[in-house]
Amino acid sequence: MKDHKQQRSTTNIPVVDLGELGVGGPEDPSDEVLQRLGEELVQAFSSIGFVYLSNHGIPAHKVEEINSCSEKFFMLESSTKLKYKRGVADIQGYTEPGQEKLTTKDDVRELRESYDVRLVDGVFPDKEVGSLRPAVRDLVTSCKLLSLRVLTALAVGLGLERSFFVSTHQEMCSNSNATCLRLLYYPPVPPTFSVGATRCGAHTDYGTITLLFQDNIGGLEVRDREGAWVSADPVPGTILVNVGDILQFWTSDKLRATEHRVLIPKEEMHQKSARRSVVFFVHPDDPVLIKALDGSSTYNPITAKDHTEKRFEETYKY
Ligand SMILES: O=C(O)CCC(=O)C(=O)O
Numbered sequence: 001m002k003d004h005k006q007q008r009s010t011t012n013i014p015v016v017d018l019g020e021l022g023v024g025g026p027e028d029p030s031d032e033v034l035q036r037l038g039e040e041l042v043q044a045f046s047s048i049g050f051v052y053l054s055n056h057g058i059p060a061h062k063v064e065e066i067n068s069c070s071e072k073f074f075m076l077e078s079s080t081k082l083k084y085k086r087g088v089a090d091i092q093g094y095t096e097p098g099q100e101k102l103t104t105k106d107d108v109r110e111l112r113e114s115y116d117v118r119l120v121d122g123v124f125p126d127k128e129v130g131s132l133r134p135a136v137r138d139l140v141t142s143c144k145l146l147s148l149r150v151l152t153a154l155a156v157g158l159g160l161e162r163s164f165f166v167s168t169h170q171e172m173c174s175n176s177n178a179t180c181l182r183l184l185y186y187p188p189v190p191p192t193f194s195v196g197a198t199r200c201g202a203h204t205d206y207g208t209i210t211l212l213f214q215d216n217i218g219g220l221e222v223r224d225r226e227g228a229w230v231s232a233d234p235v236p237g238t239i240l241v242n243v244g245d246i247l248q249f250w251t252s253d254k255l256r257a258t259e260h261r262v263l264i265p266k267e268e269m270h271q272k273s274a275r276r277s278v279v280f281f282v283h284p285d286d287p288v289l290i291k292a293l294d295g296s297s298t299y300n301p302i303t304a305k306d307h308t309e310k311r312f313e314e315t316y317k318y
């Protein structure tokens, strides 16, 4: 039985110390470490659906480097940014403010722009911001490694074969897997904004798990089991990790894809500041059939590709 005391953030989202399992740790962590961390992850993912990971081994300067490069891109003229426009199923490139809708509510306007990267060798604004591609390439390598380690512990925690998720996530960030790194920019809030304006509407993520690096502005909220919105404040040095729809389907709701949103901050100073975040959405390989691991029929089996395309069509269709 576990006697390990779990640290908690101010908002009841657990902090899991990744320690040996972080990037740079031993390549073959012990069964004992995997079991302990796996149980901690399963515990958190079956309650609030989110954890802060500390000691994850990805240096803060790598994320700062990305944020400063991405800011250079988002500061460009709109017409320049639109040369790199993303398609619906083609997960690469720029999405202008108001183009994408994560919430299903009609009267909400989302004040956000983003740049998605599925292929590190794909389309990039090399001419305008030459430092972006190498910085993204570097972070993607670390995020892939970290995700596979987290997923290995999770498999053990769920009582599955240790390699279950590694073998179903072989091709991350390629043409046969929808995993992508998203650079997000929430511009300073205009002095007058409509009642329905927000930074990011309430939604669940589509994939297996999501790694989120947020800056210090805040505004992210997570819906708890009782339906109350609790804030997921930035905790310096940590990565926030949450469950996506696919992992919820796979585990027949044992692990929970929790709704979350980003509000316009109440403090005027924070309204005047832009907010930046970097998000790594982890998806299974396209052909993987997502069917309940416990044999139940809560959800109809669907391939990772079909599920993700359906969700993208809903997001961009309006
Ligand atoms: O920017 C954030 O903190 C969260 C963004 C998010 O939830 C998403 O893009 O799915």
Ligand SMILES: [Fe+2]
Binding pocket: 203, 204, 205, 260
């Ligand atoms: Fe999200």
